Amino acid sequence: xxxxxxxxxxxxxxxxxxxxxxxxxxxxxxxxxxxxxxxxxxxxxxxxxxxxxxxxxxxxxxxxxxxxxxxxxxxxxxxxxxxxxxxxxxxxxxxxxxxxxxxxxxxxxxxxxxxxxxxxxxxxxxxxxxxxxxxxxxxxxxxxxxxxxxxxxxxxxxxxxxxxxxxxxxxxxxxxxxxxxxxxxxxxxxxxxxxxxxxxxxxxxxxxxxxxxxxxxxxxxxxxxxxxxxxxxxxxxxxxxxxxxxxxxxxxxxxxxxxxxxxxxxxxxxxxxxxxxxxxxxxxxxxxxxxxxxxxxxxxxxxxxxxxxxxxxxxxxxxxxxxxxxxxxxxxxxxxxxxxxxxxxxx
Numbered sequence: 001x002x003x004x005x006x007x008x009x010x011x012x013x014x015x016x017x018x019x020x021x022x023x024x025x026x027x028x029x030x031x032x033x034x035x036x037x038x039x040x041x042x043x044x045x046x047x048x049x050x051x052x053x054x055x056x057x058x059x060x061x062x063x064x065x066x067x068x069x070x071x072x073x074x075x076x077x078x079x080x081x082x083x084x085x086x087x088x089x090x091x092x093x094x095x096x097x098x099x100x101x102x103x104x105x106x107x108x109x110x111x112x113x114x115x116x117x118x119x120x121x122x123x124x125x126x127x128x129x130x131x132x133x134x135x136x137x138x139x140x141x142x143x144x145x146x147x148x149x150x151x152x153x154x155x156x157x158x159x160x161x162x163x164x165x166x167x168x169x170x171x172x173x174x175x176x177x178x179x180x181x182x183x184x185x186x187x188x189x190x191x192x193x194x195x196x197x198x199x200x201x202x203x204x205x206x207x208x209x210x211x212x213x214x215x216x217x218x219x220x221x222x223x224x225x226x227x228x229x230x231x232x233x234x235x236x237x238x239x240x241x242x243x244x245x246x247x248x249x250x251x252x253x254x255x256x257x258x259x260x261x262x263x264x265x266x267x268x269x270x271x272x273x274x275x276x277x278x279x280x281x282x283x284x285x286x287x288x289x290x291x292x293x294x295x296x297x298x299x300x301x302x303x304x305x306x307x308x309x310x311x312x313x314x315x316x317x318x319x320x321x322x323x324x325x326x327x328x329x330x331x332x333x334x335x336x337x338x339x340x341x342x343x344x345x346x347x
Contacts, residue, residue: 002151002290002323004085006030008143013134014094015126016246019057019070023094024126031086033149037079037285040090041123043067048076050286050312055305060282061122068122073282073304075127075135080285081200082139085151091123129208129251132278136201152289155321156314164302165280165310168295173323175284176295179276183210183255186262191273195281206267207274208253279304283311292323 011028031038037048044067046052052062059071069091079087127135160167170176178192193199253272256262268274280298284291302310 002153003146004033004149004151005083005144005146006032006035006086007084007139008145011135011138011142013126013131013138015131015134017093017124017126018128018246018251019124021246022124022126024124025090025092025094026126027090029088029090031088033086033147035086035088037076037084037086038088039067039069039072039123039125040088041067041069042092043120048072048286049288050283050308050315053283053286053308055303055308058304060304060308063122066120068120070122070124071128072125074132074278075125076285077278077281078127078132078135078139078200078205080281080290081195081204082136082144082197083290084139084144085290086147089125091125093123126246130206131251133201133206136205140197140201151323153321153323154287154289154291154318156291156294156318158317160314160317162310162313164299164306166297166299167314168297170293170295173292175291177277177280177298178296179273179280179298180300181210181270181272181276182300183272185257185259187259189270189273191270191277193274193277195277203268204274204277207271207278208251208267209275209279210272211252211254280307283307286311287315287318289318289320291318292321 007028007030009030013026014023015026016022017024039046039048039062044065046062046064046067046069048062052064054061054063057070060073062069062072075089156167156169159169175195176192177195178190180188180190182188193203253265253275256265263269276298280296280302284296
């Protein structure tokens with residue numbers, strides 16, 4: 001049987017929110033069996049499950065009573081890939097420490113002003129881009145541990161197909177993810193991976209989202225001008241989160257003019273397709289158990305709203321299953337599992 005898992009000790013990170021530029025203190029602490037993933041924010045607690053989830057601001061929003069958490073998807077994907085079932089996550093915005101840091105002072109004070117006017121804006125999980133790499137490395141360094149409670153596992157008995165996302169049962173307990181993206185000038189890119197802690201850490205973590213609006217309307221501009229535009233629109237579109245920005249080339253992929261330049265800019269081959277895998281793992285983390293023995297195929301154009309809609313339909317088709325699998329390694333103990341990946345290009 002598979003047992004539930006948590007992290008061995010507390011992980012602390014301070015990262016920048018991409019929406020506003022706020023620095024956010026995040027601590028991830030061990031939690032007891034059956035706790036699940038629980039976010040602690042100033043307005044209360046939010047449990048990470050699909051009943052509390054909706055799509056908002058091109059991300060996932062978790063809401064429970066007056067407590068709200070935005071953009072948990074990359075963080076949840078990392079925990080899911082590392083088979084972490086239970087953790088408590090504290091989020092708190094950092095106050096400015098230097099009076100001469102005008103941009104951060106503006107961000108912090110403008111957010112406070114909107115809150116004073118009664119606006120209940122969400123706390124943002126600041127895990128995107130290179131922050132994902134740092135979290136993966138800390139989980140590997142600190143390790144995870146089994147708990148004295150069986151993990152709830154789920155199986156799909158029949159294929160479940162939709163226009164943009166499909167699921168197929170497979171033999172064994174692997175989770176296979178295949179994602180296809182298509183943007184000019186690179187054309188279609190397809191990546192397929194078996195999800196393990198190692199494949200996520202080595203082949204997915206840090207894969208950046210595509211700057212879609214920049215690519216659609218401002219692709220002809222120099223990269224520096226594109227980034228300035230991205231920062232301006234981030235402030236314009238999300239002022240109540242704080243008038244500022246946290247976008248840079250470590251957490252957003254700006255579209256170049258040629259396929260050659262595109263490949264030079266990628267952290268990984270097929271980087272945007274790999275980021276899509278991150279986004280699609282997060283909904284699986286919201287299920288009331290760990291799905292096993294499944295192949296998920298993502299086609300072009302599935303946004304977070306569609307992901308969550310499909311997830312709710314998938315949940316109706318999953319059956320409890322008594323897994324015979326037993327983890328043969330613990331993250332952080334230096335034992336590597338075998339993994340495979342496949343990349344295909346179509347120009």
